[in-house]
Amino acid sequence: MQPSARNPERTERYIALIMVLGIAGCIGFGWAYWVNAEPWILGATLGAGALLLGFGVTAWGKYLMPRGPFVEERHDLRGTDVERERFAAAVVQRGGGILGRRPVLAGIAGFGMAAFGVVLAFPLIRSLGPLPKKTLTETDWKYGTYLVDSTGRPIHVDDLAVGGIVTVFPKGYQDTEKGQAVDQSVLIRLSTTPVITQPGREKWGPAGYVAYSKLCTHLGCPVGLYEQQLEQLVCPCHQSMFNVNNGAVPNFGPAPRPLPQLPLFVDGRGYVRARSGFNQPVGPGYWERS
Amino acid sequence: MSTTTNENASKGSPASAFGPVGKALNELDDRLGVAKGGRSLLDKIFPDHWSFMLGEIALYSFVILLATGIFLSLFYIPSQEIVVYHGSYAPLRGQHVSAAYASSVDLSFAVRGGLLMRQMHHWACDIFVGAIVVHMARVFFTGAFRKPRELNYSIGLVLLILAIGNGFIGYSLPDDLVSGTGIRIAFSITESIPLVGTYMSFFLFGGNFPGTAIIPRFYTIHVLLIPLIILGLVTAHLFLLVRQKHTQFPGKGRTEKNVVGAPMVPVFAAKATGFLFMVTGVTALLGGLAQINPIWQFGQYNPSKISYAVQPDWYMGFLDGALRIWPSWEWTGFGYTIPMEVFIPAAVLPGIIFGLCFAWPAIEKHYTKDAAMHNLLDRPRDRPKRTAFGAAFLAFLGMLFIASSTDVLANFFHVSLNTVLWAMRVLVVVVPLIVYPLTLKICQELQAVPDAGKRKRSNVVTRTATGEYLATPAAERPGDSHEELDAEPVPDFIDFEGPPADPENPGVRQVNR
Numbered sequence: 001m002q003p004s005a006r007n008p009e010r011t012e013r014y015i016a017l018i019m020v021l022g023i024a025g026c027i028g029f030g031w032a033y034w035v036n037a038e039p040w041i042l043g044a045t046l047g048a049g050a051l052l053l054g055f056g057v058t059a060w061g062k063y064l065m066p067r068g069p070f071v072e073e074r075h076d077l078r079g080t081d082v083e084r085e086r087f088a089a090a091v092v093q094r095g096g097g098i099l100g101r102r103p104v105l106a107g108i109a110g111f112g113m114a115a116f117g118v119v120l121a122f123p124l125i126r127s128l129g130p131l132p133k134k135t136l137t138e139t140d141w142k143y144g145t146y147l148v149d150s151t152g153r154p155i156h157v158d159d160l161a162v163g164g165i166v167t168v169f170p171k172g173y174q175d176t177e178k179g180q181a182v183d184q185s186v187l188i189r190l191s192t193t194p195v196i197t198q199p200g201r202e203k204w205g206p207a208g209y210v211a212y213s214k215l216c217t218h219l220g221c222p223v224g225l226y227e228q229q230l231e232q233l234v235c236p237c238h239q240s241m242f243n244v245n246n247g248a249v250p251n252f253g254p255a256p257r258p259l260p261q262l263p264l265f266v267d268g269r270g271y272v273r274a275r276s277g278f279n280q281p282v283g284p285g286y287w288e289r290s
Numbered sequence: 291m292s293t294t295t296n297e298n299a300s301k302g303s304p305a306s307a308f309g310p311v312g313k314a315l316n317e318l319d320d321r322l323g324v325a326k327g328g329r330s331l332l333d334k335i336f337p338d339h340w341s342f343m344l345g346e347i348a349l350y351s352f353v354i355l356l357a358t359g360i361f362l363s364l365f366y367i368p369s370q371e372i373v374v375y376h377g378s379y380a381p382l383r384g385q386h387v388s389a390a391y392a393s394s395v396d397l398s399f400a401v402r403g404g405l406l407m408r409q410m411h412h413w414a415c416d417i418f419v420g421a422i423v424v425h426m427a428r429v430f431f432t433g434a435f436r437k438p439r440e441l442n443y444s445i446g447l448v449l450l451i452l453a454i455g456n457g458f459i460g461y462s463l464p465d466d467l468v469s470g471t472g473i474r475i476a477f478s479i480t481e482s483i484p485l486v487g488t489y490m491s492f493f494l495f496g497g498n499f500p501g502t503a504i505i506p507r508f509y510t511i512h513v514l515l516i517p518l519i520i521l522g523l524v525t526a527h528l529f530l531l532v533r534q535k536h537t538q539f540p541g542k543g544r545t546e547k548n549v550v551g552a553p554m555v556p557v558f559a560a561k562a563t564g565f566l567f568m569v570t571g572v573t574a575l576l577g578g579l580a581q582i583n584p585i586w587q588f589g590q591y592n593p594s595k596i597s598y599a600v601q602p603d604w605y606m607g608f609l610d611g612a613l614r615i616w617p618s619w620e621w622t623g624f625g626y627t628i629p630m631e632v633f634i635p636a637a638v639l640p641g642i643i644f645g646l647c648f649a650w651p652a653i654e655k656h657y658t659k660d661a662a663m664h665n666l667l668d669r670p671r672d673r674p675k676r677t678a679f680g681a682a683f684l685a686f687l688g689m690l691f692i693a694s695s696t697d698v699l700a701n702f703f704h705v706s707l708n709t710v711l712w713a714m715r716v717l718v719v720v721v722p723l724i725v726y727p728l729t730l731k732i733c734q735e736l737q738a739v740p741d742a743g744k745r746k747r748s749n750v751v752t753r754t755a756t757g758e759y760l761a762t763p764a765a766e767r768p769g770d771s772h773e774e775l776d777a778e779p780v781p782d783f784i785d786f787e788g789p790p791a792d793p794e795n796p797g798v799r800q801v802n803r
Contacts, residue, residue, distance in 0.1 A: 033402060033403060036402055039403075039405040039406050039409075039578060040578045040579055041578070042403055042406045042578055043406050043409075043410075043574050043575060043576075043577050043578005043579055044575065044578050044579060046406070046571075046574040046578070047571045047572065047573070047574035047575030047576075047577075047578055047579075048571065048575070049571070050567045050568070050570040050571030050574055051567070051568055051570075051571025051572060051574075051575065052571070053564075053567050053571075054563075054564040054565060054566065054567025054568035054569075054570070054571055055564065055567075055568055056564065057560055057561075057563055057564030057567065058560065058561050058564030058565055058568065059564070060560055060564070061556070061557050061558075061559075061560030061561040061564060062557075062561060065552075065556050065557045065560060066557070067552065067557070068550075068551070068552060068553070068557075068775070068777060068778070068780075069338075069543075069550050069551060069552070069775060069777040069778075070333075070335055070550070070551065070552065070553055070777060070778060070779065070780045071335065071543065071548050071549065071550045071777035071778060071779055072333065072334065072335035072535075072548060072549045072550075072779070072780070073547065073548050074535055074546070074547050074548055074549055074665060077438065077533070077534065125493055126493075128493040128494070128496060129492040129493040129494070129495060129496040129497050129501075129503070130492060130496075130497055131489065131492065132488040132489065132492050132498070135497070135498045136488065136498065150594070167594055169594075177500060177501070177502075177593075178498075180592060180593045180594045181498070181499055181500055181593035181594070182498070184593065184594040214594060218478075218613075218618075218631065218632065219474070219475045219478040219479070219613070219632060220474050220475070220477065220478040220499070221471055221474060221475065221596055222593065222594050222595060222596045224595065224596035224598075225598065236596050236597065236598045236599070236600065236697070237471065237475065237596070237600070238610075238613055238614045239614065239696060239697055239707055239711070240618075250618065252707070252708060252711075253614075253618070253711075254613060254614065254615075254616055254617065254618050254631045254632075255618055255631075256618040256619070256620030256629065256631050257620065283478070284478040284481060284482065284629060284632065285481075285482065285620050285627045285628075285629030285631075285632070286481045286482065286487055286488050286627060286629065287483075287484050287485055287486075287487055287488060287626055287627060287628065288488060288626065288627075289622075289626075289627040290622070290625040290626065290627070
């Protein structure tokens with residue numbers, strides 16, 4: 001029955017002191033809250049108060065309460081054999097037996113419940129969102145679309161110095177959700193001109209400008225880092241790297257595909273515009289993507 | 291029925307030797323019949339071991355999560371509607387932000403105590419998941435999952451998965467740049483599931499990413515759906531714990547048929563109450579002194595913007611690491627695509643990890659042919675293969691976790707990202723393969739040393755005049771001998787003090803530890 005403290009009176013004094021300090025902490029929190037003190041003072045007072053109070057109560061339990069040890073019997077959870085038999089008999093006979101006696105009714109009831117569940121789930125799931133249809137494959141880029149920056153200003157051929165990069169959107173879509181989430185692209189000015197990144201793309205990179213979809217083909221993060229010296233686009237999420245000189249073919253990391261390239265032309269007034277949309281869906285892979 | 295029952299009933303409320311409280315309890319017993327069960331509940335024995343408090347930490351941090359979460363929900367606005375910020379955080383004034391982000395910033399700065407509550411909530415979540423994982427490791431390594439506790443083990447695993455999921459959903463709610471990127475990744479992972487992926491992601495997000503539905507939906511899931519399920523499962527977890535009684539380590543007087551320890555009232559109640567306060571205190575200290583998730587520095591989420599060196603909360607790290615080191619193996623054919631570079635590390639791998647956890651009791655039963663009831667725990671060293679497997683498993687997860695910061699590691703150690711990536715690809719496989727035999731060997735060696743882990747008696751080393759060293763056992767100090775007392779049933783009346791052992795000095799008691 002004895003407590004485990006060797007000197008209970010002394011232990012009691014210590015615990016009392018700790019708990020009084022804890023109360024002081026709690027009162028301090030009340031004061032700090034009242035005067036709207038800094039958050040760190042709120043946390044320090046509340047934390048110290050609760051910690052010391054809790055420590056005191058725990059120590060009281062550990063050192064000053066009867067420590068036993070006490071013992072309790074563990075009773076078998078299982079019933080007797082007879083009880084088990086009777087239970088099983090009731091389940092099998094009343095449950096299974098009733099169903100087996102009227103198999104047609106049982107079948108109809110089971111089918112009915114299943115149908116009820118299925119039709120209930122249908123509207124629940126279907127109402128949650130539209131079918132994907134073409135939203136995953138279409139962007140707002142088409143022939144002649146102006147490339148604009150996030151403020152909506154069209155990009156002129158003189159805007160970027162060699163090595164410069166800017167995030168571009170189709171004109172009119174720079175503030176829209178789809179523009180920012182799907183159409184977003186990066187425009188980079190390289191030293192070579194024109195930039196021929198792949199065979200068949202001879203006219204896609206006029207005046208040293210190349211544009212790629214900014215959506216990483218791994219998980220759709222914006223490919224927001226540009227290593228100017230290496231001419232690599234880097235995705236900060238999982239470090240996929242894309243060489244902008246050869247069609248953004250990934251040369252490092254988990255991205256499986258090149259970033260789709262946006263064909264460009266420079267119009268008579270010197271504005272950079274899209275020659276067409278992307279020739280493939282942008283962003284990460286999915287089942288229906290061919 | 292017997293006449294005595296009728297007599298008692300006709301007397302109305304019988305008086306009690308224990309005053310008004312006793313009388314009130316009698317009234318309660320008249321109506322609900324609580325006396326018998328109540329007494330045995332108060333006498334209920336909880337075995338004493340430091341490792342049994344790990345689950346308690348999880349429970350108490352869940353309580354803190356509920357309390358702070360209710361506070362936050364009073365100020366947070368779950369809406370992606372774009373508003374012009376006019377709040378108290380000056381750098382953001384005049385900017386277009388979502389109502390969710392604006393309210394998250396404002397509840398941090400404009401609401402008194404709001405930042406403390408938000409940071410406590412975030413810290414409590416990290417502690418919650420951490421405590422569950424460590425608690426589960428304790429259950430695993432000591433064999434507490436064996437019959438009859440397989441069901442409770444499975445409930446615990448479901449709780450872990452729910453906690454991880456709700457943690458992810460919760461830190462997405464502020465709609466800041468970092469968490470928004472996490473939601474983008476979640477969309478892409480859902481999209482990667484063959485056949486149904488695009489439909490699932492569109493149904494979850496109410497359309498293509500980002501849409502305007504995900505924050506309100508995450509809010510409902512985060513504050514209503516998952517907490518309710520967690521609450522129900524925690525109740526079931528504790529009910530099964532009471533019903534099956536706690537396991538205990540072997541020791542003097544401890545058998546498969548009894549429980550030795552401290553009674554619910556007063557000892558366990560005092561320790562548990564105090565511990566709840568201590569966990570609250572530590573969480574408050576962390577919430578007040580250690581900054582976590584400073585969303586005002588990240589800014590409003592915008593799908594075309596991104597931040598560098600961004601890691602998710604720690605419990606998502608293993609997934610992020612797996613996504614980083616898995617090779618870019620996309621499969622295409624027959625007009626369809628399976629993004630294996632996403633689907634395998636982010637969907638199949640966690641399926642295997644948790645599937646293995648769920649299946650472990652059955653796997654072990656299959657190999658040991660052990661179908662007996664177990665209430666006494668194993669020492670990990672006595673089950674070398676299980677311990678070695680668990681250690682290798684944790685090493686595997688640990689390596690995946692480290693792999694989630696390849697970019698940070700490359701910067702820190704000034705090595706190329708390529709080196710770090712390949713190092714992690716190798717280490718994820720090699721480290722578990724080293725850890726397994728190493729742990730196995732350590733366990734077997736420890737088994738061979740009977741007194742390993744026991745307290746050692748100290749020696750006094752003296753140097754003689756001739757330069758020899760002599761070691762003589764030191765005199766025994768109080769507490770050196772570790773003799774355990776005989777356990778006894780909880781008596782009706784606990785004599786709190788007992789007779790002083792030393793009549794000369796009544797304040798000081800001799801104690802056999």
